[in-house]
Amino acid sequence: MTRYNVPGVGLVVVALTEHRFGMTGETLMLLESVQRANGVPVSAEEHERTAQYLHALGVI
Numbered sequence: 001m002t003r004y005n006v007p008g009v010g011l012v013v014v015a016l017t018e019h020r021f022g023m024t025g026e027t028l029m030l031l032e033s034v035q036r037a038n039g040v041p042v043s044a045e046e047h048e049r050t051a052q053y054l055h056a057l058g059v060i
Helices: 044-057
Strands: 002-006 011-019 027-036
Touching: 002 044, 011 044, 027 044
Parallel strands: none
Antiparallel strands: 002 011, 011 027
């Protein structure tokens, strides 16, 4: 799990899942879960904001 300070959401802890495709060797990172530092899950809107932020950073 990794921490990110997402604009408009705050400090969150994210769980990522990596999928590797055998024939091409490519990998795909998926956002599995997002929760606040205290363990409380974020709202659906905050989850989407986090996904957009991580995509902009090139994480997913």
